[in-house]
Amino acid sequence: MIVHFGASRIELVQGDITQQRVDAIVNAANSGLLGGGGVDGAIHRVAGPTLMQETRMLYPDGCPTGSAVATTAGRLPAKYVFHAVGPVWAGGEKGEPKLLASAYQTCLELSLDHHCQSIAFPAISTGVYGYPIDLAAETALGVTWKFLKQKQHPEVVRFVLFGPGPYGAFARVLESLAE
Numbered sequence: 001m002i003v004h005f006g007a008s009r010i011e012l013v014q015g016d017i018t019q020q021r022v023d024a025i026v027n028a029a030n031s032g033l034l035g036g037g038g039v040d041g042a043i044h045r046v047a048g049p050t051l052m053q054e055t056r057m058l059y060p061d062g063c064p065t066g067s068a069v070a071t072t073a074g075r076l077p078a079k080y081v082f083h084a085v086g087p088v089w090a091g092g093e094k095g096e097p098k099l100l101a102s103a104y105q106t107c108l109e110l111s112l113d114h115h116c117q118s119i120a121f122p123a124i125s126t127g128v129y130g131y132p133i134d135l136a137a138e139t140a141l142g143v144t145w146k147f148l149k150q151k152q153h154p155e156v157v158r159f160v161l162f163g164p165g166p167y168g169a170f171a172r173v174l175e176s177l178a179e
């Protein structure tokens with residue numbers, strides 16, 4: 001699904017984020033930036049050891065929840081990896097929506113700082129961190145919609161959803177925004 005937005009567009013695809021040919025891919029990292037399973041493990045496997053070397057060297061203290069930091073991308077087809085730390089879902093009353101929004105917002109700002117024309121996101125926090133996919137889709141797409149309206153940049157914001165369930169959740173929210 002593609003929704004055009006002035007000079008920009010929001011794309012939803014099902015697939016593997018490590019295979020995306022975009023300027024920046026976003027990792028759903030943990031705050032220690034220590035690697036892990038899920039999308040984080042997949043990204044580090046494909047990128048190779050330089051990714052961990054770089055995160056250790058540049059960000060020895062990790063990255064706070066709700067923020068993101070940039071590295072190069074090793075053997076990935078992308079130029080950069082933005083390591084975003086989403087919140088662990090704890091019922092929704094612990095500031096989770098704000099923290100998730102701010103993780104997405106920081107990545108979009110990093111894409112401007114690094115002159116990226118295209119960025120690909122996974123559904124941050126919706127795996128091991130347990131964030132309900134419908135609510136995560138509302139936040140992810142809401143932040144992106146507002147950002148593109150204000151900045152008309154980057155040209156492509158792609159959400160790479162891992163399976164039909166997450167894809168459907170994002171598609172329902174994007175359809176309602178585009179009405």
Ligand code: ADP
Binds near residue numbers: 039129131160161
């Ligand atoms: P978190 O700890 O932030 O919840 P996870 O990696 O456990 O991060 O999951 C985040 C989302 O990424 C989940 O929806 C999961 O299904 C999805 N995912 C896992 N592997 C990939 C991949 N290779 N490409 C895109 N999305 C992926």
